[in-house]
């Protein structure tokens with residue numbers, strides 16, 4: 147066996163179908179690209195058509211099999227429609243990545259029900275509904291991978307965690323509940339936990355060089371995260387190699403959480 151075929155047997159996603167929410171930007175876009183380049187057929191889901199189309203065009207130029215579905219994941223009907231449309235492109239997914247997320251950050255005392263509801267809808271309820279839609283089918287077929295993107299704020303407060311931290315803490319619990327239900331049937335459910343990653347979500351914080359440097363100093367690696375840092379971990383969690391890894395929160399944060 148050559149080293150190439152050994153690595154391929156462990157990590158190739160050839161023949162797999164993936165749905166990546168938030169796949170048009172930041173961490174989700176990097177993960178969609180990684181899964182597609184590893185061989186999966188990937189459907190990216192988000193709202194803005196121009197960014198979805200640009201993502202798919204970039205991947206198609208690399209020879210990847212990709213498509214996009216524009217949907218608003220902040221409503222139950224929107225999630226249901228997105229799931230249906232996504233499954234119609236390449237078939238029912240083997241891999242579901244929930245990266246779509248919002249962080250509205252009002253001070254706790256001013257956190258109203260609107261922000262609470264919007265945050266829970268996109269960050270927690272959409273992943274739950276998509277899991278309910280796709281998880282049982284994965285279990286029936288004997289293979290599945292559910293990957294949620296949570297946050298260090300699932301573990302500690304950080305810059306007005308408010309509703310966001312609560313949603314991410316619950317998302318880690320959701321992964322464990324899903325893992326408990328479906329792991330016996332070949333469906334692993336895990337979370338990737340970013341630290342501070344330079345993406346559009348953090349545009350305001352990223353524009354302050356002093357804060358960026360201070361955050362970088364809190365990591366062990368000595369820099370803040372890049373979306374591309376999630377590629378390897380996502381391919382690992384999506385593939386055969388991670389079959390005995392389930393219910394876990396895997397930190398991809400340059401050591402921030404343990405420093």
Ligand SMILES: NC(=O)c1ccc[n+]([C@@H]2O[C@H](COP(=O)([O-])OP(=O)(O)OC[C@H]3O[C@@H](n4cnc5c(N)ncnc54)[C@H](OP(=O)(O)O)[C@@H]3O)[C@@H](O)[C@H]2O)c1
Pocket residue numbers: 167168169170171172173174191192193194195197217218219220244245246247248249268295296297298339340341342343344345346347348
């Ligand atoms: N960046 C960080 O430092 C960091 C740290 C910890 C955790 N995270 C988590 O990592 C994930 C990705 O974040 P990111 O930094 O990559 O953010 P990003 O670049 O802002 O990407 C967010 C994605 O979610 C989509 N989205 C947002 N609301 C949506 C809705 N209602 N319906 C459908 N799609 C929606 C966006 O597309 P549209 O706007 O076009 O809909 C976009 O594709 C999030 O869950 C975030 O909480 C990020």
